[in-house]
Ligand code: KMH
């Protein structure tokens with residue numbers, strides 16, 4: 001029987017969806033982001049997907065200085081691949097959103113493959129009181145946001161970051177995003193092997209059913225042949241089940257408090273590392289090996305940690 005490919009675990013540490021009221025475990029101070037990222041790497045995450053937050057109140061930050069407060073600490077303490085988000089918050093321009101990646105030239109950064117509704121406003125109903133003033137409006141008003149990622153934006157990111165040799169985590173929230181990416185490859189914006197993150201369960205994107213995962217994978221096979229590697233992110237309660245399914249299908253997995261605050265149905269996770277340890281256990285119990293950071297570098301064709309600017 002052919003050897004099964006190793007599974008890369010990405011952990012997305014804090015993100016821009018959840019707010020401090022929703023979980024005490026969600027890190028927002030730089031020392032907490034660093035500590036949770038290091039613990040997630042020790043638990044088995046080969047890639048750390050990172051956003052920054054305002055240290056004072058946990059608001060979403062795209063200020064490179066807020067990244068500078070944790071990136072060197074993470075690099076010093078782990079060999080994990082650092083992936084910097086270009087998602088920002090839903091209100092920033094694409095130029096603002098790529099400033100951290102441009103500043104720090106990481107091995108990887110995210111790139112969202114289409115414009116869409118991106119809403120988490122239903123979460124607002126669950127909380128009567130909020131830790132910080134900004135949270136309620138931020139969550140409630142997400143039903144008015146359009147997450148803008150036009151073809152011009154995508155080309156702008158690709159061309160601006162091209163000299164940095166950064167591998168993109170192409171975030172695909174629906175099947176049309178795969179076709180957008182194929183088009184972008186046809187006009188020479190991205191080199192194989194590309195890395196796709198299939199995203200399920202965001203309000204505005206495709207739902208978290210296994211049927212949809214099979215459909216996305218089959219479409220990607222048709223569009224990209226052998227030129228792609230892929231991973232799955234299920235939002236909220238779909239996180240672990242879809243990750244387990246993806247690893248059985250030969251894909252990679254993403255967990256982390258950015259996308260789900262849970263460790264089990266109705267139970268909050270105590271840390272990012274707890275989610276990493278759980279998916280690692282599942283992946284290994286089901287007969288796959290987990291990739292080390294250097295194995296992830298090899299699988300994805302990354303430039304190496306020595307070529308980053310932090
Ligand atoms: N939290 C994901 C669903 C980005 O950072 O560019 C979206 C995300 C976007 O990870």
Ligand code: ZN
Nearest residue numbers: 015085087258
């Ligand atoms: Zn993100």
